[in-house]
Amino acid sequence: DSGVTQTPKHLITATGQRVTLRCSPRSGDLSVYWYQQSLDQGLQFLIQYYNGEERAKGNILERFSAQQFPDLHSELNLSSLELGDSALYFCASSGRANTGELFFGEGSRLTVL
Amino acid sequence: GIQVEQSPPDLILQEGANSTLRCNFSDSVNNLQWFHQNPWGQLINLFYIPSGTKQNGRLSATTVATERYSLLYISSSQTTDSGVYFCAVDSGAGGFKTIFGAGTRLFVKA
Numbered sequence: 751d752s753g754v755t756q757t758p759k760h761l762i763t764a765t766g767q768r769v770t771l772r773c774s775p776r777s778g779d780l781s782v783y784w785y786q787q788s789l790d791q792g793l794q795f796l797i798q799y800y801n802g803e804e805r806a807k808g809n810i811l812e813r814f815s816a817q818q819f820p821d822l823h824s825e826l827n828l829s830s831l832e833l834g835d836s837a838l839y840f841c842a843s844s845g846r847a848n849t850g851e852l853f854f855g856e857g858s859r860l861t862v863l
Numbered sequence: 864g865i866q867v868e869q870s871p872p873d874l875i876l877q878e879g880a881n882s883t884l885r886c887n888f889s890d891s892v893n894n895l896q897w898f899h900q901n902p903w904g905q906l907i908n909l910f911y912i913p914s915g916t917k918q919n920g921r922l923s924a925t926t927v928a929t930e931r932y933s934l935l936y937i938s939s940s941q942t943t944d945s946g947v948y949f950c951a952v953d954s955g956a957g958g959f960k961t962i963f964g965a966g967t968r969l970f971v972k973a
Binding site: 752783785792793794795798806808838840849850851852853854856857859 | 893894896898904905906908911949951953960961962963964965966
């Protein structure tokens with residue numbers, strides 16, 4: 751158990767809909783990262799937050815947005831969903847030793863029908 | 864941006880065999896990690912190894928930062944080692960922004 755909690759584990763929805771994925775980092779970690787893994791693909795970095803502020807941004811679509819709240823949990827919002835958004839979405843946290851070492855949650859598997 | 868290349872892309876081993884996975888990166892990095900993604904999709908930390916050598920049971924890793932590569936050794940492979948092995952590096956640009964290689968898909972036959 752990495753200590754990073756993601757909900758929901760599985761989500762099935764329709765095209766055009768909006769979903770919210772939630773992540774609670776390890777206790778004491780200030781950074782949260784979001785990654786997308788499409789079928790048989792590698793992990794694509796989406797966005798990073800540090801202590802509530804956006805720190806780095808990757809190839810995140812404009813239809814996607816994220817935020818980190820004062821209690822350090824984070825949410826990834828996906829809107830106007832398309833079939834191609836079906837993927838495994840991972841959250842990771844880091845920060846205790848400020849090394850950038852990442853610890854991943856179990857992921858949220860999104861299926862868009 | 865930084866490029867991360869892993870080789871081989873696919874590997875099939877007989878149980879008990881040894882293997883070496885390689886990760887090359889195109890620029891200097893602040894840190895490097897190896898992960899194992901099991902068949903259920905879980906990403907498991909193997910090593911945090913920006914430089915030097917570490918060992919954990921049947922697994923060991925070496926990073927030579929000056930030559931921009933890292934190696935992951937798996938000895939006496941077991942069927943439970945099957946899955947995808949990812950190398951991930953932090954380029955350090957604009958804060959931590961860890962980039963993953965495409966992975967090595969390993970299948971260990973009983």
